[in-house]
Amino acid sequence: MSIEATVLEIATAARAAGQRMAQVSTNQKNQALVTLADHLETEAEQIFSANLGDVKQAEKNGLSAAMIDRLKVTEATISAMANGLREVAALSDPVGALTESCQRPNGLQVSRVRVPLGVIGIIYESRPNVTVDAAGLCLKAGNAVILRGGSEAIHSNRALADLITASLTASGLPGSAVQVIPVTDRAAVTTLLAQEPFVDLIIPRGGEGLIRFVVSNSKIPVLKHYKGVCHVFVDENADLAMAEEICFNAKVQRPGVCNAMETLLVHQDVADAFLPKMGQHFKDAGVTIKGCDKTRRLLSWAEEAKEADWPTEYLDLILAVRVVDDIDQAMAHIATFGSNHTEVIVTQNYARARRFVQAVDASAVMVNASTRFNDGGQLGLGAEIGISTSKLHAYGPMGLTELTTTKFVVFGDGQVRTA
Amino acid sequence: MSIEATVLEIATAARAAGQRMAQVSTNQKNQALVTLADHLETEAEQIFSANLGDVKQAEKNGLSAAMIDRLKVTEATISAMANGLREVAALSDPVGALTESCQRPNGLQVSRVRVPLGVIGIIYESRPNVTVDAAGLCLKAGNAVILRGGSEAIHSNRALADLITASLTASGLPGSAVQVIPVTDRAAVTTLLAQEPFVDLIIPRGGEGLIRFVVSNSKIPVLKHYKGVCHVFVDENADLAMAEEICFNAKVQRPGVCNAMETLLVHQDVADAFLPKMGQHFKDAGVTIKGCDKTRRLLSWAEEAKEADWPTEYLDLILAVRVVDDIDQAMAHIATFGSNHTEVIVTQNYARARRFVQAVDASAVMVNASTRFNDGGQLGLGAEIGISTSKLHAYGPMGLTELTTTKFVVFGDGQVRTA
Numbered sequence: 001m002s003i004e005a006t007v008l009e010i011a012t013a014a015r016a017a018g019q020r021m022a023q024v025s026t027n028q029k030n031q032a033l034v035t036l037a038d039h040l041e042t043e044a045e046q047i048f049s050a051n052l053g054d055v056k057q058a059e060k061n062g063l064s065a066a067m068i069d070r071l072k073v074t075e076a077t078i079s080a081m082a083n084g085l086r087e088v089a090a091l092s093d094p095v096g097a098l099t100e101s102c103q104r105p106n107g108l109q110v111s112r113v114r115v116p117l118g119v120i121g122i123i124y125e126s127r128p129n130v131t132v133d134a135a136g137l138c139l140k141a142g143n144a145v146i147l148r149g150g151s152e153a154i155h156s157n158r159a160l161a162d163l164i165t166a167s168l169t170a171s172g173l174p175g176s177a178v179q180v181i182p183v184t185d186r187a188a189v190t191t192l193l194a195q196e197p198f199v200d201l202i203i204p205r206g207g208e209g210l211i212r213f214v215v216s217n218s219k220i221p222v223l224k225h226y227k228g229v230c231h232v233f234v235d236e237n238a239d240l241a242m243a244e245e246i247c248f249n250a251k252v253q254r255p256g257v258c259n260a261m262e263t264l265l266v267h268q269d270v271a272d273a274f275l276p277k278m279g280q281h282f283k284d285a286g287v288t289i290k291g292c293d294k295t296r297r298l299l300s301w302a303e304e305a306k307e308a309d310w311p312t313e314y315l316d317l318i319l320a321v322r323v324v325d326d327i328d329q330a331m332a333h334i335a336t337f338g339s340n341h342t343e344v345i346v347t348q349n350y351a352r353a354r355r356f357v358q359a360v361d362a363s364a365v366m367v368n369a370s371t372r373f374n375d376g377g378q379l380g381l382g383a384e385i386g387i388s389t390s391k392l393h394a395y396g397p398m399g400l401t402e403l404t405t406t407k408f409v410v411f412g413d414g415q416v417r418t419a
Numbered sequence: 420m421s422i423e424a425t426v427l428e429i430a431t432a433a434r435a436a437g438q439r440m441a442q443v444s445t446n447q448k449n450q451a452l453v454t455l456a457d458h459l460e461t462e463a464e465q466i467f468s469a470n471l472g473d474v475k476q477a478e479k480n481g482l483s484a485a486m487i488d489r490l491k492v493t494e495a496t497i498s499a500m501a502n503g504l505r506e507v508a509a510l511s512d513p514v515g516a517l518t519e520s521c522q523r524p525n526g527l528q529v530s531r532v533r534v535p536l537g538v539i540g541i542i543y544e545s546r547p548n549v550t551v552d553a554a555g556l557c558l559k560a561g562n563a564v565i566l567r568g569g570s571e572a573i574h575s576n577r578a579l580a581d582l583i584t585a586s587l588t589a590s591g592l593p594g595s596a597v598q599v600i601p602v603t604d605r606a607a608v609t610t611l612l613a614q615e616p617f618v619d620l621i622i623p624r625g626g627e628g629l630i631r632f633v634v635s636n637s638k639i640p641v642l643k644h645y646k647g648v649c650h651v652f653v654d655e656n657a658d659l660a661m662a663e664e665i666c667f668n669a670k671v672q673r674p675g676v677c678n679a680m681e682t683l684l685v686h687q688d689v690a691d692a693f694l695p696k697m698g699q700h701f702k703d704a705g706v707t708i709k710g711c712d713k714t715r716r717l718l719s720w721a722e723e724a725k726e727a728d729w730p731t732e733y734l735d736l737i738l739a740v741r742v743v744d745d746i747d748q749a750m751a752h753i754a755t756f757g758s759n760h761t762e763v764i765v766t767q768n769y770a771r772a773r774r775f776v777q778a779v780d781a782s783a784v785m786v787n788a789s790t791r792f793n794d795g796g797q798l799g800l801g802a803e804i805g806i807s808t809s810k811l812h813a814y815g816p817m818g819l820t821e822l823t824t825t826k827f828v829v830f831g832d833g834q835v836r837t838a
Binding site: 019022023102104108110115117118196200201215216219221222223239242245246248249250253335357358359361362363364365366367368369370372373374378379380390391392393395396397405406407408409410411412413414415416417418 | 527529534661793809811816825826
């Protein structure tokens, strides 16, 4: 069968499965998730053996140690996947909730009711746990899923998909509610991105290159973020001890993720009091500083920040630092170089806190807290399938609710329209 | 200046204007809308004269009478635009509302706050009133707008844009919050669709060809519907007098719009009692019927429905009619040929009403009411900028709220993340 025919067959089966999934009870969905969690633990050997095939191939192909590490499925990966599924099963089901309702003057009762999106395509890179994590969230929200993982994880992903299908059918749900595209050719991706009648949403997860490829080629709506260039602005009225803790946490606690701080902006009036101590703290933790001229006057050991540093997502123990004149210059810097991801002000000043929160355009704007809190779990969504920095449908972390939409339901008694 | 440079200049100016618009008060926005309404009435001659130029050119180019009719701006068009703006000014402002809020275990206060989308591009065909109607709604929701109307209306649109700019600046708002692309070349559209960093949403309004072109070429999210193939299913337990009123209204009251009924599905057990009288009623109103075999046994004068009729949006006094075995066959027909727009069941049976409402996937699903009610004004949104049949962001009529999004706002006291 051609790649086109294979993908079309998967997409049409997904549409049919999605129609059934929209009708099943919360109990059935939860049962499938818990069954899958159990299967993962009892059938772990099967997954390890498939994964070993991928890892050996990756080693043969000379993939980097970091990539091979991301590819590996360990006992800990299995536990994390299984427990994640049990947590999703415990979350409340968004489907069926009535979000708004009114009675019209002519007696029509108009409501908006939460319904699944339908079919969701996930395009991702090496980590096989995405197969289970993403499938679990999409299923709980009543959707069918088409998964297209990296070619280097194909054996692991197929083995996981077999377990998922078995758990679905054992719970009376359509097995094709979760399907893995078995073709590793990139043409399978472009074909999937053209299945507009059968797929309602595409979520790409991976590097900026993958995401730009998906956005450029998709006729289907895409939810994504390109990168996280997150700032912390230490205002003149900041509690400097608090600022130091927040900045250190934002940069160092987990530097390789999108909600880590990449640029620190410091008000000129507190630069002398703040930067030398903060800088030493960073230096001791192995952070390389790329500073503006004013920063380097205070931190002689810092490297020079070039224009190209300001929009850069380092994802590493590297930090750009700029001393700014005031909040206006800080906000202008953020508007120019930020990525609409996470922006923080540290201040004890009411008016400036309020101004920053209102004027800064980002999926999460925070006062006196670490950038690291921009995460579905931390913000109370229960779990997340990713973070969106485009504004349509979802802006910020996407949880179960963001995997649904609402339809209008109208109850009448024979009303007709006269104008 | 090249087309690319012109569009880029407009897009960057729109982004800057959008950042200012997000901060202005509701009073200022309302004042601009009311000022524009007044200007439209006092400066109507200016609009008529520009419009006359477009109409003369259209006549010279041999455009159809229907197209020229859509192009014409009359006293009535001016009044409708002005009153529409006053109605939008009277609607409550969605911006700034807190939609959700929680206190996290670590003391963080997490909220979602409604904010404007930013910059909206509207791509439309001949009607010049869209220039004012769409701009008014986008502005009220705090957005900047880029308008790209049909080339045949370019003089009218420019004259309207001049009035809009004058009203904005008179109210202290940025004049470039509304801009009309002055280039009629189609390359201006493709260039606009590539301005991802500066434009947050594209709304195309027009025929299916225009919309497919936009979806295929846009890197920016698009909200749209391709067509409205709306069904009414007359169930075996329908009140047949009510069914006749609803069906007649759905087809005849305004056949040229997307929420008119295009296919009537009748349960076989009531076909004998319902179709002859209903058919005569339609015939008297000049409706052409294209029926299945069973329909034609009851309506000998009906034409034969071909397979191609079922997915067709006639937008005219033409109706496809099919007699179905039961609600399952009706719902299967709708799932196959419907366009996720508006679907109606007429029934007095509780269980089937409930089943239809739950299982049918459309932006509006109705019981015992005319399809014609799928409209922002009729469903209580106040006004609408269009109807979306894709499920992302908005499913159904889009009002002011759908021209906004929410961002997370987090207030802390120095919280950092430990895991």
